Amino acid sequence: MSKIKCQCGHENPFGTVLCERCGRPQTEDAINSKTVDMRYEGSARRSQTYKRTIIDKIWNFFSSVKIGISIIVAVLATSAIGTIFPQKLYVPVSDAELGEYYERLYGIFGVIYYKLGFHDMYNSWWFITLIGMLGTSIIIASVDRVIPLYKSLKMQRTKRHPSFMKRQRIYGSGQVNDADDSINKAAIKLKELRYNVKIEDGAILAEKNRFSRWGPYVNHTGLIIFLSAILLRGIPGFYVDETLWIREGEMLEIPGAPGYYIENNGFTIENYSIEEDDEVFSTALERVGMIPKNYQTDVSLYKNADDALPGQTENIELVKDESIIVNHPLTFDGYSVFQMDFRLDELKSMTFQLTEKATEESLGEFTIDLINPDDKYELGNGAIVEVKEYYPDYDGIKDGEPYSKSPIPNNPAFIFKMITPEKPEGEMSFVAIRQTLETEENDYKANFLSAETRDISGLTIRKDRTLYLLLFGGIVFMIGVSQGSYWNHRRIWIQKGEENEILLASHTNKNWFALRKEIEQVREYADLPQYEDREDTESELDDEEGDFK
Amino acid sequence: MDFASLSSNLLLVSFIAYLVATLFFGGAVKGAKTEKAYQNSKWGTIGITITIIGFLTHLGYFITRWIASGHAPVSNMFEFVTAFGMMIVGAFILLFYMYRTPSLGLFALPIAVVIIGYASMFPTEITPLIPALKSYWLTVHVITVVIGEAILAISAVAGLVLLLKVTDLTKKSKQRFWLESVIFTIVLVVGFILSSSMFSIMGNEAEFTYIDKNGDPAKIEYIYPPIFGMNEYEALTPDAMTPLFEMPAIVNAKTLTTFVWSVATGIVLYLLIRLIIRRPIATLFQPFAKKANTRLMDEIGYRSVLIGFPVFTLGALVFAMIWAHEAWSRFWGWDPKEVWALITWLFYAAFLHLRLSRGWEGEKSAWLAVIGFIIIMFNLIAVNLILAGLHSYA
Ligand code: HEM
Numbered sequence: 037m038s039k040i041k042c043q044c045g046h047e048n049p050f051g052t053v054l055c056e057r058c059g060r061p062q063t064e065d066a067i068n069s070k071t072v073d074m075r076y077e078g079s080a081r082r083s084q085t086y087k088r089t090i091i092d093k094i095w096n097f098f099s100s101v102k103i104g105i106s107i108i109v110a111v112l113a114t115s116a117i118g119t120i121f122p123q124k125l126y127v128p129v130s131d132a133e134l135g136e137y138y139e140r141l142y143g144i145f146g147v148i149y150y151k152l153g154f155h156d157m158y159n160s161w162w163f164i165t166l167i168g169m170l171g172t173s174i175i176i177a178s179v180d181r182v183i184p185l186y187k188s189l190k191m192q193r194t195k196r197h198p199s200f201m202k203r204q205r206i207y208g209s210g211q212v213n214d215a216d217d218s219i220n221k222a223a224i225k226l227k228e229l230r231y232n233v234k235i236e237d238g239a240i241l242a243e244k245n246r247f248s249r250w251g252p253y254v255n256h257t258g259l260i261i262f263l264s265a266i267l268l269r270g271i272p273g274f275y276v277d278e279t280l281w282i283r284e285g286e287m288l289e290i291p292g293a294p295g296y297y298i299e300n301n302g303f304t305i306e307n308y309s310i311e312e313d314d315e316v317f318s319t320a321l322e323r324v325g326m327i328p329k330n331y332q333t334d335v336s337l338y339k340n341a342d343d344a345l346p347g348q349t350e351n352i353e354l355v356k357d358e359s360i361i362v363n364h365p366l367t368f369d370g371y372s373v374f375q376m377d378f379r380l381d382e383l384k385s386m387t388f389q390l391t392e393k394a395t396e397e398s399l400g401e402f403t404i405d406l407i408n409p410d411d412k413y414e415l416g417n418g419a420i421v422e423v424k425e426y427y428p429d430y431d432g433i434k435d436g437e438p439y440s441k442s443p444i445p446n447n448p449a450f451i452f453k454m455i456t457p458e459k460p461e462g463e464m465s466f467v468a469i470r471q472t473l474e475t476e477e478n479d480y481k482a483n484f485l486s487a488e489t490r491d492i493s494g495l496t497i498r499k500d501r502t503l504y505l506l507l508f509g510g511i512v513f514m515i516g517v518s519q520g521s522y523w524n525h526r527r528i529w530i531q532k533g534e535e536n537e538i539l540l541a542s543h544t545n546k547n548w549f550a551l552r553k554e555i556e557q558v559r560e561y562a563d564l565p566q567y568e569d570r571e572d573t574e575s576e577l578d579d580e581e582g583d584f585k
Numbered sequence: 586m587d588f589a590s591l592s593s594n595l596l597l598v599s600f601i602a603y604l605v606a607t608l609f610f611g612g613a614v615k616g617a618k619t620e621k622a623y624q625n626s627k628w629g630t631i632g633i634t635i636t637i638i639g640f641l642t643h644l645g646y647f648i649t650r651w652i653a654s655g656h657a658p659v660s661n662m663f664e665f666v667t668a669f670g671m672m673i674v675g676a677f678i679l680l681f682y683m684y685r686t687p688s689l690g691l692f693a694l695p696i697a698v699v700i701i702g703y704a705s706m707f708p709t710e711i712t713p714l715i716p717a718l719k720s721y722w723l724t725v726h727v728i729t730v731v732i733g734e735a736i737l738a739i740s741a742v743a744g745l746v747l748l749l750k751v752t753d754l755t756k757k758s759k760q761r762f763w764l765e766s767v768i769f770t771i772v773l774v775v776g777f778i779l780s781s782s783m784f785s786i787m788g789n790e791a792e793f794t795y796i797d798k799n800g801d802p803a804k805i806e807y808i809y810p811p812i813f814g815m816n817e818y819e820a821l822t823p824d825a826m827t828p829l830f831e832m833p834a835i836v837n838a839k840t841l842t843t844f845v846w847s848v849a850t851g852i853v854l855y856l857l858i859r860l861i862i863r864r865p866i867a868t869l870f871q872p873f874a875k876k877a878n879t880r881l882m883d884e885i886g887y888r889s890v891l892i893g894f895p896v897f898t899l900g901a902l903v904f905a906m907i908w909a910h911e912a913w914s915r916f917w918g919w920d921p922k923e924v925w926a927l928i929t930w931l932f933y934a935a936f937l938h939l940r941l942s943r944g945w946e947g948e949k950s951a952w953l954a955v956i957g958f959i960i961i962m963f964n965l966i967a968v969n970l971i972l973a974g975l976h977s978y979a
Contacts (some may be wrong), residue, residue, distance in 0.1 A: 075942070101942040105935050112931040119968075120920040126920075128799075141798065141835050158919050277915075308713045316589050316653050319710040331716050338912060362716035363912050374914040496914045506916065510903045521891040546891070546941075549684070549884045572880040 043549045049184075051085030054078025056191035059200025071570060072203040074543050077192075079184035092443065098176035107558070109458055114166065118157030121149050158308075171263045174256045182253045189246060194236035196529050200542035204529075205548070208540045208557070208567025215536040221562035229258065229554050231528070239531035249545065251520020258513030265505035276371070276499035283382065283407075284490040287338070292497050293371050297338040301492040303378055306330040330376055333493040339369060370499050377494025383445045384490045388467075388482040390419055390454060401485060406445035418457040421482060425451040430468050438466065454480045476506050526551050529562050530564065540567050548572070588653035589711060596646040596667065600701055602639025603674065606632045607694040613687040614873050629687040634679070636690060640678060643671045654711040657724035661712055663872045665727065666704035666965065672735030673697045676889065680739055684885055688877040692870075693742045699774055706781040722908035729900025730926075734961050736893030737933065741958030743886035744951030749874035750882070751948060754867055760948070765865045767955060769855055772866070776851025781843070784808050792821040798834035805839055813838035883947055886954050887940060894933050901926040925964040932957055 039047040040062055044056040051068050054077060061067045061078075072078060083099040086092045097103055121142055129137045137147030138155060153160050201207060212218050216238070223240055226233050231242035269275040276292035287299040306329040310321050313329075321327060338352040358366050365372040383406050390399040400415030403440065404423070412422040427440035430449035438449060449468035455461075459479060466473040467482050526544040533539050540559075544551040548569060609632030646667065647927040650658040658664040677693040714723075745767065752760050785808050795815030797803045805815060814828030815838045832838040858866055905926065906916040917923065936953045945953065 101938055105938050105943075108931050108935045108938070112928050112935070115924050115928055118919065119924050123919055182721070220781070236598075298733075313713060314655065316711045317713045320712040323710070324709065324712070327713055328715055329713065362724075363720040365911065365914070372914065376914060424914065498914045503910070503916075506906075510906070514895065514899060517895045521895050547884060547888055549881055550888075 039058075041523075046191075049080040051080030053080075054188075054200065055197075057191075057193045058186045059196040061199060061203065066203075067199075070203065071205055072200075074204070075545075076181055076185050077188040079188040081178045081180050081184050095176060095180070098383070099180040101177060103170040104170075104173045104177055107130035107166060107173055111163075111166050111170060114157060114163055116237045117154055120148065121155065123158070127155075171260060172348050173278065174259055176255045178253050182250075185249065189249065193243075194234045194241040195239035195531060196241075196541075198531075198533070198539060201531070201539050204541040204543055205571055206540075206542040206552070206567055206569050208565045209533065209537060210565030211536050212538050212563050212565060213536065214563075215532045215538055218538055218562045218564055219530060219532065222558050222564060225558045225561040226528065229557065240529065242528040242530075244526045245523040246525050248519055249525045251516050251518075251523075253518075254519060255513045256508050256516070258511070258516055260509075261512055262506055262509030265502040265509055268502045268505065274501045276497060278497040279376070280495045280497060281379075281492050282333075282495060283492045284516065290371075290373070290497055291367070294341075296355075296368070296371075297340070298373070298495075299336040299338065300493055301334040301336060301357075302487055303493045304330065304332045304334075305378065305380070305491075306332075331354070331362050331378060331497065333375055333378075334358075335358025335360055335366065335373075337366065337417040360493075365498075370501065372498050374496045374498065375493065376496045379492040379494070381489040382492055383448060384488045386448060386487045387485045388421075389485050390415060390421060390456075390480060391483055392456075392480055394479065399480070404448075404450075406448055418455075420455040422455065422462070423450055424453050424464070428460045450482075454478070454482065456480055524550070526554070528555060528558070538565050540564055542567075588649045592646050592649040592653060593709070595642045595649060596701070599639040599643035599646065599671075600698065602635050602642065603694045603698050603701075606635040606639060607691060608700070609635060609692040610687045610694065611631065611873065614691055614876055615671055622669060624912050626687070629685075629690075632687060632690055633681055636674060636681075636694065637678060640671070641673045643674065647671065650711070654713075656718075656726065659727040659731065660714055660718055660723065661707070663704050663707040663709045665731070666707070667701055668728070668731045669738075669965070670697045670700040670704065672731050673700065673738050676736040676739045677731075677742075679736075679892075680885055680889060683888070684881060686877065686881060686885070688746050688874060688882075689739070689742060689885065691873050692746055693739060696738075696742060696771075699771065699778070702778045703774055706778060708871070711905060717912050720908060720912060722904065722911060726900055726904040726908050729896060729904055731900075733893050733895075733897030733900050734965075736889050737961065738898060738958050740889040740893070740954040741887040742890065743882045746874045746877050746953035747879055747882040747886065747951045748948065748955070749867060749871050750877055751879060752867075752871075754865055754871055761865065762869070763952075768866050768870070769851075772855045772858075773848060773851035776849075776854050777843075777847035778853070780846050780850040781808070784810070784846075789826075790822070791826065793818040794821060795819070800834075804841075807842060809837055809842050811838075811842055812845055813841045815839065879947065886951060887946075890933060890936060890954065890957075894937065897933070898930060902930060921968050922964065925968050929957070929960050929964060932960055 038050060040050060040052055041047050042058065042060055042062065044055060044058040044060065046055055046057040048056050048062065053063050054061055054072060054531060056077075056079065059078075061069075061072065066072055083096045087096060087531075109473045121138065124131075124134060127134065127137055134155065135147070135150050138150040140146075142149065149155055157163055219235075219238060219240060223233050223235060223242075226240070229244075231244045234241045234243075278291040280291055280298070282288050282298065282300045284300050284302055287297055290296040290298050298437065308317060308321055308329045310318050313321075333355070336357050337355040339355050341351040341353070355368060360366045360373060360375045362375050363402070365374045366375075375419040385403050385405050387403045388403055389401045391397060392399065399417065399419040402413035402415060404410070404413070404422055406428065409423050409426050412420055412494070414420050427438050427449040428445040428447075429440045429442040430447045431439055431441040433439065438451075439450075447469060449471075450465065452465050452467055453462040454465060456479075463478040463480055464475060465478055465482060469484070472481060522546050524546050526540045526542070529540070531539050531569065540555075542555055548571070552569060555567070559567075613626045613628035613632055647658055650664070659668055673693060674697050677690060677697075681690060701775075710844050711724070748760070748764055752758070752764055754761055754764075789810065791807045791811055792804065792813055793811070794802060794804050796817040798816075804821075810826045811828040812830065813836075814830060814831045814838075816834035818828065818831065820827070828838070828842075831840075832841065855866070862869065905923065909918065909923075910916040936945075936950070936957065939953070940950055
């Protein structure tokens with residue numbers, strides 16, 4: 037495409053609205069308008085210039101801020117819908133029962149919600165597509181603008197053509213007593229106000245905080261870094277997320293962290309108490325009742341020797357003893373282990389006594405470890421109890437057989453064979469909690485004596501190599517957004533016209549009142565002509581009364 | 586006097602100071618002919634002085650309560666909302682010194698007063714921290730969020746002033762309707778405060794047992810006369826009013842009862858005022874907005890979004906993620922409170938883009954600011970009460 041040559045001699049890229057150097061309007065529209073759109077300095081943007089091929093069309097689609105805003109609003113709306121009912125993640129039932137769960141609690145709305153997939157909104161393909169479009173849009177829109185903006189800000193000349201000045205939102209002209217003196221004084225005052233002042237040919241360009249113009253592009257870069265970090269989690273090794281239920285006294289291999297073992301030395305739960313804790317809490321404790329104070333798992337961390345085979349535990353070494361508390365994870369080698377959950381009082385072992393029914397005489401006691409029960413227990417004097425069957429989580433009879441719904445000892449039941457000197461061929465008995473069944477009347481029975489319990493800690497193992505990248509993205513975003521929000525790019529042009537005429541124009545990318553405060557100071561000091569802010573019609577009154585602040 | 590009671594007294598002092606300061610700002614606006622004249626009025630100077638005194642005592646409340654409880658007082662609804670009220674005043678002071686406009690104070694302070702009143706309806710006693718909240722990130726995260734939200738709230742105040750000024754209230758219009766609706770909503774909050782204080786003074790608490798949505802038995806206490814009963818409720822308090830309706834387990838009938846009573850009180854209050862003045866209530870406030878400069882209010886609204894947005898991002902997203910990672914092992918969990926923080930953030934991002942590239946200024950931008958405030962309040966109030974999540978305080 038051909039270049040556009042301005043009257044000042046500068047060659048502008050095709051599509052330019054305002055000459056990069058002197059600011060003369062280049063298009064019919066710009067020439068005929070009263071004020072010009074200064075947003076991207078009237079520079080040539082690809083999206084405004086090329087509109088023919090498919091690539092142009094895609095580019096133009098994503099570079100439109102209107103589309104960008106629509107995508108933002110779409111993400112916003114879908115996110116909101118996802119909070120109407122609890123997400124799948126927070127629902128305490130298995131996947132198969134989900135539909136039924138939503139129907140039971142929320143009726144017809146629950147059914148619709150579930151059927152449309154809103155119960156897993158944030159993992160749905162359309163939500164992920166939206167996020168992808170958001171990212172694309174941010175990248176394209178930024179690239180479309182930042183390069184031409186950079187070029188034209190770099191190219192700008194101190195002295196602008198009057199036709200440029202006249203089209204600024206803030207503009208004024210008029211005769212002063214001594215134009216040269218005014219220009220000199222203005223330069224002094226502007227420097228005092230920390231403007232970067234350039235003088236050329238009797239014209240001033242005072243500029244301040246140009247870097248704030250890059251704010252949006254920096255913050256968008258931060259967002260893109262953040263979004264890419266999230267993509268990275270899909271790559272194996274970047275991200276580990278496992279849960280581990282570990283009983284008191286147990287030592288287990290840490291899932292997701294090969295070679296590491298963890299031993300649970302004890303779980304503690306503590307509540308606040310009116311007697312022991314600070315008395316300012318007593319009113320609250322009386323009203324609410326129990327308030328938890330601490331959840332804690334004391335653990336030992338072990339590491340396998342480097343040359344050990346997986347699963348081999350002979351040569352493990354203690355790394356450290358630590359207490360995992362909520363908000364204080366155990367950390368090692370990039371991993372963190374969190375206190376997430378607990379189950380209190382799981383049955384650990386049960387103790388029975390073998391007695392003769394008629395005499396109630398004991399033949400001895402035996403204790404069954406409910407995780408690893410022995411096959412038989414010898415009680416001495418020829419009395420033996422054999423464990424024929426073990427149902428850790430007995431849940432009634434199914435197809436004529438007792439049935440265990442899980443391997444967790446929530447409701448243990450046994451089939452014992454009781455061998456005694458009197459009954460050497462043995463008697464069979466089915467024993468569950470508060471229940472004993474016999475096929476025929478036995479002479480002996482196994483009496484439940486006592487049980488021991490222990491707590492289980494629910495731990496989460498997490499390794500996230502993307503964390504620092506996420507944080508970096510966040511920091512870049514914060515820098516960019518502060519840059520663009522707390523500083524404004526302000527420019528003031530002052531130049532001599534005919535004789536003692538002075539032209540004054542000014543532009544800021546935001547906060548015009550704050551800019552006007554500064555111009556006012558310069559105007560008073562340097563005897564500059566009155567100006568107007570073409571968008572503000574109300575302050576006239578005030579200005580006439582004198583010091584506008 | 587111990588720190589706990591000193592703290593509540595200081596809060597009371599600041600509450601009164603804000604009321605008094607409002608009157609002075611009213612005087613400043615009333616006595617002036619133009620924006621310029623009222624900027625330097627005596628009344629305005631006294632008004633801002635009293636506001637600052639109120640803010641300092643409010644800060645005193647915050648610090649003494651911190652000392653008394655041993656943790657930053659931002660751990661339950663009362664504390665959080667009170668801090669929000671305080672920061673709104675702080676944000677107003679900041680913007681007052683940037684733009685010196687009493688109209689802003691005239692509207693910001695009453696809103697802060699209503700918010701503090703609202704906060705006081707929640708249990709005010711000092712509660713110990715549950716394990717999940719025991720982290721200095723609680724302090725850092727919540728305080729930053731509160732500051733950010735308060736600055737953003739100022740943009741809604743400026744928006745409201747702008748809308749009151751430019752809307753023709755003598756003629757029926759969409760804008761008049763919506764403006765009146767905003768005022769109506771504020772009256773509803775006042776209705777909640779009135780009815781809640783009235784019933785707690787009368788002291789007819791009623792206790793019930795009920796079956797919750799997981800099928801477990803639970804207990805609950807009503808302060809309001811129970812209109813709606815919980816799922817399979819049974820009264821524990823003799824001669825308490827019998828609920829008129831029983832609700833299914835997913836509905837919190839107590840919240841619903843409170844809601845219905847507050848709305849009813851608010852409607853009665855609204856109708857009463859309408860009956861007396863015989864025109865939209867917005868007209869009562871309009872004269873106070875008339876002197877403001879539209880462009881200036883527009884800029885204050887925009888400026889406060891610009892100042893508040895980065896602070897809000899830092900608190901509600903960055904710090905929140907860091908803490909969530911430490912407390913719950915994941916930096917983001919799509920918990921309703923988190924999602925609504927994200928929605929708030931996206932909303933203000935849309936606001937900034939609309940303004941910058943589509944030229945949404947003046948009335949459009951003012952409405953967006955008001956909607957933003959509604960979203961913030963929704964997250965503060967409704968998400969806690971209705972969409973329960975990990976964050977549900979109190
Ligand atoms: C959640 C996502 C986004 C956030 C948080 C965000 C944030 C911002 C912020 C804070 C600004 C500066 C506004 C100001 O200074 O007033 C900005 C400007 C901008 N944003 Fe975004 N943005 C997001 C997405 C997008 C998208 C999807 C687009 C695509 C069209 C986009 C395009 C732009 C453009 C073109 C500017 C203006 C730059 C200028 O005129 O100098 N942004 N953005």
